[in-house]
Amino acid sequence: MTGQPINIPSLTTAWELPGVIQDPLAPAFFHNNRLFTVGYNETNLNAIDVAARKVTWSYGDIPNVPVGSGASVISAGQSLIEYNEGDRIRVWGPDMTLQHTLTLPAAYHKKGIRWGLEGMRQVGDLAVLLVKEGVVAYRIPDLLAGRLDPVWDHQYPQGETTNQHLAIGVAVSAEHDLVVYGISDYDDGPKRLSRITLHAVTASTGTRQWEKEMDRMDGALLLWTALDIEKDTIVALETASAELSALNLDGTERWKVPRALCPNGGTTLMVDVSAEDGQVYPTPNGDACQNAYDLQTGALKWTFYPPKENAFSFGGRPLIVRGVAYLSNGYLFAVDTRDGKVLARSARSNPRATRRSSTPLLEPGTGNIVQLGEDAVAYRPVR
Template sequence: MKRRDFVFVTLAAPAVAAFSGVLNGCGGSGSAEKPTSRGRGRFRMVFVWPERKSRLVPAASRALKVTLARGDGTIVGTRTIVFDDPQTSTVMFDDLVPGTVTLTATAYPLADGTGAAQATGAVSTAIEANQTTSVTLTMGSTIDRIEITPPNPTVAVGARLLLTATPKDAAGNVILCLASSFSWTTGSAAIAAPFPDGGQVINAEGAAVGAAGFTVTERESGKSGSATVTVTAGDTEGCVPGPVTGTGGPANAPWPMSGHDNAQTNRGGAGGATGVLKWIAPLEGASFDSAVIAADGTLYISGGNGDPRTVYALNTADGTRRRVLTDLGRFPLLGSNGLIYASNGLALIAADPQTGTRRWSLSGAVFAVIGADDTVYTSASLQNAQGTLVNTLLGVDGLTGATKWSLSGVAMGGSLGRDGTVYGLSAAGGLVAADGRCGTIKWTFQPAAGIFIVSGPSVGEDGTLYVRTTAAASADPRLYAVNPDGTEKWNVSTGRASSPPSLGVDGTLYGLAQEGKVTAYDPAGGAEKWSFTPPGARSSAFGTPSIASDGTVYFSAGRVEGGTPRSTLYALNGATGDLKWSFLVPDRASTQFISPVIGSDGTVYLSDDDGSRVIAVR
């Protein structure tokens, strides 16, 4: 393929031992100027950004670093031009000694002239007295190749698979480009087609069994990448809806995922904690998620250096670090297949929890749950047939990342039924039940007009679903119980909350309102069994209570004391609501936003998003 270069033209006019020029590739013009000292020269460059006709500087560039050096390599000077669209910049090199000079220009994605270089070029010329000098500087793109991920893409007929184009230089550095500079083509649209045909991230839509070659081209550099998309019959081709079976799912571990399990019961771990501090492990940044605990006693928690993509692996025995996994993400989930899944805000990532090595990533996807057949269920904002971005529920192969099916207009609700039914939320604020094998809708439940479901469901042993709602026209938050067939069972008024209730072994529901009040509800009709409000000044709480195997209910509430945020962990008798003990978290703390996690030895773990630490209480 013919290479496209970014061309800059410098012009000079007569002057005494002077050199003056203009980089016309960005647009602009120049004129001769007398040198400041007799017998020396001046080099003047004018940059006009952007040059609308050609945009010969990469459109995603934000700075151009220009260096002038003598023939012996001595640097005469360096200038950094920051592109503020639009603008005109002038760079001057003065008092130049006649002789050979080399001009080097490099385009960068960051305004301070850093990041992976996007284009670069150099030209040498001789500065001679009383001469007119013309110089052309050609900048070539640093893009060496375009990689398409996932590699060896496979998609089922009728399904979509997200493909991402990543430009890299020869050293493997990612080169920043505008998303609009990518175009996709295929010669086998009857088998699979890109949708849309432009952008850095697109969908490969499977139409018929076979193989289709996809090519993506970054227009400014002219570089291309290719991949063969294999379209299979897949599980949805002639798919018969039914229960999802298998030996997969969340890992057999003390606390493998947020909410403990696919039913979001928030129940697990041993009882027996007495409210004594075990250890405190500092993090380099705030953590906004509950931890997960693996079978080997490793606790994984996101947060660090202000970057939620960092995941710390801690030893639950003493809080020491076993390893740090970078560029992973939030909401970690441990699968029984040995992988860890997390979202970095841009993609759902599957990785090896021992090394952090990626197996696959799914652009745009968020938190996930995993079914018995190792299907990962998540959602992403994707374009529908009309080109509008909408939430889309996805069933994805947990080992390869290939999309099995998609359901437009539905967001992930965060829970699965015991038969593999996937529960999601509609744009209208309703609850949607989808078949886990095929992605077809089984039923929808919409509360009364003006009432919106604000939480995914927790699922009882009998299949009853429990969701929180809010009303647009009134302050009347409610707890709804929905039968497995999508009909309403009952609803009761509650305090404000955005998390589903936890479920005790006997089916009792434990809800936590934002004012810190815990209420136990009878699952038969929603009648209140008991309630507990933290003593003293008004408290706040936003997580979900966690239930130990002995029925103890743990939750964290916070308040501001003397201008300092403080948090307290409470342990309640699940049968009566009586306070068993409380633990005041040392120093400044905010643990009330995140649900506690319970280990196999009964230790309770708190995530502190204010103090940037993990607290273990035994």
């Protein structure tokens, strides 16, 4: 509970790289055993050789390109496919040599909303991109060869509102051959209506499966949704209400939590959600606790409250490793996923590690837990 003693075991530091500059909304990622970070305001992409403790490659100084968030890159062998979440795909070969720059059709171009929830997902040999008003699928071998030939394309038809409609979240499941994406409708005209709908598509063929309205409210607001798929369950977290929902694969509702916030929480400008090992972890960015819900029933399993001296926001998604949730709010906490009890905590706080970019990473090979803030710090896992 809040105010618990701070004399809990400390995580063991494996290595530290001071002064790593990272955009607050774009999580870093590993590719070919190098740590890639996105420069502040997305001006450059850096590759860090962790063993050598230095930047070994950098590209950029072009505003808004690349984004390189964890949701918008695909590692394809030695190559990297990067979607800038706006208007282009770039294909990087071995040693990060630029192989292709592919410009998307004008109808797909976004205007840089960039809350970190747009992006690209891999399902089988397909790269599924969330574009301005829907989703499009390309074969990864085609992209690697420099060909921009869509396998299928779904652009949202004109809906009940007539002013704006934007695609706002995507999740995929290779097991179920499924793509689910969200659409936000909002109308500045006489109706003054906003709503969110979810849409399901068969990944391999592009066949439409179902559509479901998730949220509706008066007022012309750009609503947002975050999505994930775990086993036979689709989970969705909405911005305006912080409503957490679980759907069956056919789109029918399984359960709903009206407000998946901490007590006295209320910051829902950005949202994220993840489902893993039978539990759901909503992240209404800015909340100073972490809830865990049962995937099948929606029952609240536990709430982790950091010590009151460390009660800062959890902005990133938890990293789940061998029954431990690693949570970053400046400090990095190791929490038992069975009951929410704290197992260990970093000895010091890492400034700026309260944002979406502080989502912890698993270091390939070593299994270390990497936290990004003003510094990059790796810790030994507790299990």
